[in-house]
Amino acid sequence: MMVKYEGNDIILEDIDCLNLDLTLDCGQAFRWERQSDGSWSGVVKGVFLNILQCGNRYILKNTSKKALDTVWLKYFDFDKDYAQICNTLKQDELLASTVDEYYGIRVLNQDSWEALCSFVISQQNNIKRIKGIINRLCREYGEEVCEGFYSFPSAQRLSELRVDDFEALGMGYRAKYLERLSKDVACGRIDLKKIKALSLEDARKELLNIFGVGIKVADCALLFGFGFYDAFPIDVWMKRVMEFYPNGLPECFNGIGGIAQQYLFHWARNNL
DNA sequence: GTCCAGGCATGCA
């Protein structure tokens, strides 16, 4: 990767395998908004970004080296060798064509608190509605970082709310899950940093103890928010995909199953 | 009107 600084903008070049349109709108993150010029705007860890892709050139507008180093390098996982990962995954017959067709999907390194809340909300829900609920949550209880763009509210802030407040955002029966989760994280009964340091197996056990978190939500949180690239969430779409793997998942998925999953999920939603 | 969406908690066997 090459980094250039032009005024307040930062230009990144020579990045392999990052298609912003696919990555920011494939159901792993729910808060990025596509602008009329084709760029994407969003807030991560309280930091705003507008980013435009022109081929293999990425323009980060009006940002800083500090933001790049502390937030965006990790979020987009620029250190990971995706070319190599994609080659490995293409040993699988189904992924051989799928990876080419949707080349450039990356698994984002999201904030664990935001990811956990997001996927609790996601259960038995569709992506459009999930986005609406999360946006209302941020607008009501987050802080405005840039005009019209809000941070994801902290557990501390959400712990002050009552179940009715969550219901008013349209969360339905998931309101009670968010209410308890916020209070448990705010008071320290659930320690997300500690969970992040555990093994995949132990982290999964911890998440499964949370009210409103089952296997699917736990695996999504582990993959998208806790850095476990081997987590393999199975939702209604992936259940359909699993029929293509009657003998179990191939060996080439080992350690990177979650990335394989993201390509298969996208393929399933477009083809099944 | 019915069915479905990045499912889970609960009760029961």
Added chain:
DNA sequence: TGCATGCATGGA
């Protein structure tokens, strides 16, 4: 341990 059922909401 495994299975059936209820659950909020809005779009198709």
